[in-house]
Amino acid sequence: MTGRSISLAVLAAFALSTPALAQDVHVSPLAAPDFFSTGARETGLGADLWRGASGLTARTVLPLLAAKPLSPAAQALARRVLATGASGPEGAGQDPGVAGARVGALIAQGGVRDAAVILSRTAGLEQNPVLAQAGAEAALLSGEDEAACAISDRLVAGREEVYWLRLRAYCQLKAGNSGTAQLTFDLAQSQARDAIYGRLMGAKLAGAGDPGAPSLRNGLDYALSRNLGLPVTGAAAPAVAAALAGSPAASATWTVEGGPGPVKAAMAALAAGDLATAQAMRAGLTSDTIPGATITDLALLDALLSAASGKTDPQTLDRLIERGAAADAKTRVRAQQAALILAALGAPMSPQARGQFAGFTAGDAKAPVARAFALDIAGAEKLQGETALLALWISADAGAAGPAAGDRARIIRALKAAGLEEDARAFALEGLLALR
Template identity: 45%
Template sequence: MRHNHSMISPLRLPRVLMLSSALLLSLSAAARAQEEVKVKTLAAPDYFSGAVADTGLPSDLWKGAAPGIMRDVLPKLAGPKPLSPAFASLARRALSTGSNAPASVGDDVEMGAARGLALIALGEAKGADAILDRATGGPGSSALSMAQAEAALITGADDKACQAEQALTVDRGAAYWLRLRAFCQLKAGQTDAAQLTFQLAQQQTKDADYARLMGAALAGTPPGAANLKNGVNYALSRRLSLDVQSAAALASASPALKPVAAAPTARAADIGHDLTAAEASDLAFLRQAKTLPAFVEAARASAPSIAALATAGGPLQDPVLLARAAVAAGDVASAQAIRGRLTQDVIPGATAADLAILDALIAAGSGKIDNQVLANLVSRGATGKPAQAAAVLLSSLGGTMDADTRTQFATFDLGKPAASAARLQVLEDAAGAKRKGEAALLALSLALDAGASGPAPVDRARIAHALNRAGLSVDARAVVVEGLLGLAYAK
């Protein structure tokens, strides 16, 4: 009998079906995996998901934030208007946090550029450089490419900046790119091309500092002092071996380059163990500061010797000023130690109201609002405007007033608010809904309007109260501390 080998035996059919099913499942799984790879490849980037540092803020920081508010405020953070130290710290914390932004913002290359440029302007070039390394879309965006180039130049990665310039496909004739291109050509030994590009850059927009540095690099003329206005000038200053930490360099430094210009060593390093000399030096240094931001910088530089003075015991020439500086530098413990020694009736350079404001400053800095401190401020407010302003600032962080204190507080004339009532209302709404990122941006927009010293006490208290409600208590305390320092410093 002949057997038809083309037919499958009924006994073998189940096995064939099993093998066929397994093959189909395998092919299906492979197709799904391929589709997943395709989806991942095509997925739009989120320019806000990369973290610069662990800021303590949540990974859903931008949840619920209004895209329009982000588009309005973020680019301004890299603009010419300065932020006071407390608000600059809030901006750095918010922008350094890794958190997906709303879809229409997170995948927008120009908003990614705005984040990078703002971080650079806030002195976070190193962090910006790290997140911009992973950013896509640079060649087609002048703003994102500029952020990448500036971050690279400020961190000393000149080759990376030149690569960003070479890859750019748009706006190549803008003044910034001509200046960077001339530097890169000079760096590559293309002197004639660099000279020509330099001339084109100057014809478009004259820049005396760039012209001086680039001219010196090309012709060997005396370069003068280093200039730290931007990354290109900083790169030229380094190429010319100029002192980028000189007084002239520091005076020229933009906020982006202030960390580079600042001397790495503490002021107290040369004083040694002579605490009397340390105190005299600290006091002179603190008193010469002409603005609140300058006072905060001086306080931070003096922090080591103030801490030594706080623990050494003995009388101090101006203990209240030293205690204020300690809080400004974030050293509440040293301020408390100095305050604990002020038991005598006469305090050098201080009144009873000054001590009441100092107590409020220490309370705000520690995050522990003492009702008695608040009541004391309110009682002092009957005879002085600074105490009234201090009371409204401290009360924004919490605390409880008794009936008499509330009655007196209600009579205070705190002045007319200058902040936008509409934005304050939206800020309060964001705070109540715990939209932390939106609350931070609205607070920053109000601070930008106020200038380098920050908002007036009546507006600052509203902002701090909202930040506290939103869950940004660290920033709320910093805003209040800065306001209290401003009262004492303006005296």
């Protein structure tokens, strides 16, 4: 066979084999980004935070956290969980709408700086109006109007929505394009008239006149009010209130009166996060008879110290149970609820104490039974993200004062079982401080 014949034979064999080779080549589309994997800081929680968590629960709870005030313990839990980088809840990690709700909730609960970090690390922000709006609001609440305007300029989808029309009018005016800003403002008002935005932006466009009272409904109203030189005080939406309060501490703290008497002073130190001072003050109280305090007050202080230190002991719980079984009606309720909270942290009971405890009637619960049951299951299965979401759902329904004693005890027990012991102690401290 000649060289030419060999070459033709080789080419023919290759041509015949090509379809077979092509059949073995599989092209897979790139997986959609998991928006929850982008975190803001080290929170002490792992990459498996959302293992087994329900996407439906996330879609339900996250908007609630953006709209409703929470107690300090619940706020700290929300900030910790939402700032963590971990693959998202089932079916929700690739959803930009849920990712936007996560950031919105983080902003509303005081994590404006964390939200800004997450958004700065999120690719394709301008591709989704929900995520982009969260980014714009975070910038406006941080006083970075130019950054918000840059997000608006880069937005690809949803530019015709009224939020973006309002923001664009503000940005155009700041850039000196008053004529264009007026046209955009008129378009926004024709699409969805808003009296508050109308008077603020109208005064800004006119460059004169009385703009009226400031508005703190959202980041854009806040930016307009600030730009007009109005006092940014008064009733504010959760996100704006959080921005005005500044960056919160990583752990929950409470402000309580420090007196009268040494017992109340020690409780105030604990509320402020100063465990060492509270322990030193308690060590100086060598008698059960203390000015300005009852036996129940002292038992409650011991319960607070036990919860704060994470060292629960049967003696402290036994004293509370004894007071809950024998004291007058008003004191009995306080002692019974305190015992319920400390027991939820895992303090052991003697058989006698357990028998008395079983007869307690204080500690009502308000959460739906199914939700409380789901919380128990999530905690027992150590589903940290799911447990946190359910605890926050109950907390959001309860408001700024925090959950009822019965619900709080279920939350504490579930958080501890799931491995969120720091957060369980915070909920316990908060509940005990409310009984002081």
